[in-house]
Amino acid sequence: MSARTVFMVAAIALAGSACSHSVHVTHTSDFHFEGPPERYKVIEATAEQFTFLGMVGQTEYVDQAFADLQAKCPGGHVTGIQTRYSTSHGFFSWTNKVVMRGYCGR
Amino acid sequence: MMQRLWCLALVLALCGTGCAHLNSVSTTSVPADRGTPVEVNASRFVFLYLNFDNDYVNEMTKELAAKCPNGRVEGILTKMEKVTYFPLFAHSIKVYATGYCVAPAATPVTVNPTAPAPPAPDVEDDEEEGGLEGDTFIEEEP
Numbered sequence: 001m002s003a004r005t006v007f008m009v010a011a012i013a014l015a016g017s018a019c020s021h022s023v024h025v026t027h028t029s030d031f032h033f034e035g036p037p038e039r040y041k042v043i044e045a046t047a048e049q050f051t052f053l054g055m056v057g058q059t060e061y062v063d064q065a066f067a068d069l070q071a072k073c074p075g076g077h078v079t080g081i082q083t084r085y086s087t088s089h090g091f092f093s094w095t096n097k098v099v100m101r102g103y104c105g106r
Numbered sequence: 107m108m109q110r111l112w113c114l115a116l117v118l119a120l121c122g123t124g125c126a127h128l129n130s131v132s133t134t135s136v137p138a139d140r141g142t143p144v145e146v147n148a149s150r151f152v153f154l155y156l157n158f159d160n161d162y163v164n165e166m167t168k169e170l171a172a173k174c175p176n177g178r179v180e181g182i183l184t185k186m187e188k189v190t191y192f193p194l195f196a197h198s199i200k201v202y203a204t205g206y207c208v209a210p211a212a213t214p215v216t217v218n219p220t221a222p223a224p225p226a227p228d229v230e231d232d233e234e235e236g237g238l239e240g241d242t243f244i245e246e247e248p
Contacts (some may be wrong), residue, residue, distance in 0.1 A: 054127065059187045077136055
C-alpha cells in the first residue's frame with residue numbers, strides 16, 4: 001500500500017470522524033406526578049466518556065450523570081426520566097454518552 | 107530486543123487490565139427523600155462465552171427488598187457492564203442497582219386533577235346474540 005493511499009484513508013477517516021452516532025439504549029421511567037404539571041420543570045444531565053480503542057476500566061460516568069440529575073433537583077423528586085445511552089464514533093476512538101432528562105417537582 | 111520488550115509490555119498491559127463496556131442503563135423516579143441509599147450488585151465470570159443461565163440477576167431484587175424492609179426502594183439506577191479480561195476467553199458480566207429506601211407513602215397516589223376524565227363508553231354484553239364470552243360491543247348512536 002503506497003503512502004498516498006494510507007494518507008488518503010487517514011484523511012477520510014479523520015474527516016469522517018464523529019459523524020456517526022449509534023444509540024444503544026433508551027429507557028423511560030415511570031411518571032409519578034404529585035400535582036399539576038406546572039409545578040414541574042424539565043432537567044437534564046449529561047456525562048461522557050472518551051475511549052481510545054475501547055480501553056477504559058470503568059463506567060462511572062453513568063453514576064455521575066445520575067448524581068448530576070439529582071443535584072439539579074434539590075429537595076424535590078424527579079420523575080419521568082428518559083435515559084439515553086449512545087456512542088459517537090471517531091478515529092480509532094469513540095465517546096460514550098449518557099443523557100438523562102426528567103421532570104423535577106418540589 | 108527493546109522492541110520485543112515493548113510488545114510484551116503492551117500485551118501484558120492489554121491482558122492485565124479489564125476493559126469495561128456499558129451494555130445498558132435505566133432509571134426509575136427519584137424520591138425527594140434521598141437519605142438512605144441502598145445498593146446491590148451481581149456478577150458472573152464467563153469463560154469462552156459459555157454462560158448457561160442468567161439467574162444470578164434474580165437475586166438482586168430480593169437483596170434490594172431485604173435492604174429496605176417495611177419501605178419502598180425508589181430512584182433505582184440499574185447498570186449492566188461487561189468487563190473483558192482477555193478477549194474471547196475471559197469476561198465478566200456485572201450488574202449494579204442503586205436506589206433509595208423511603209418510607210411507604212401515607213397518602214395514595216394522586217392523579218392530575220386538571221386532566222379531563224375520559225367518557226365512559228356505553229358498553230353492553232352481547233352474549234345472548236351469539237357473542238363470545240368476554241367480548242364487548244359498543245352501541246353506535248343513530
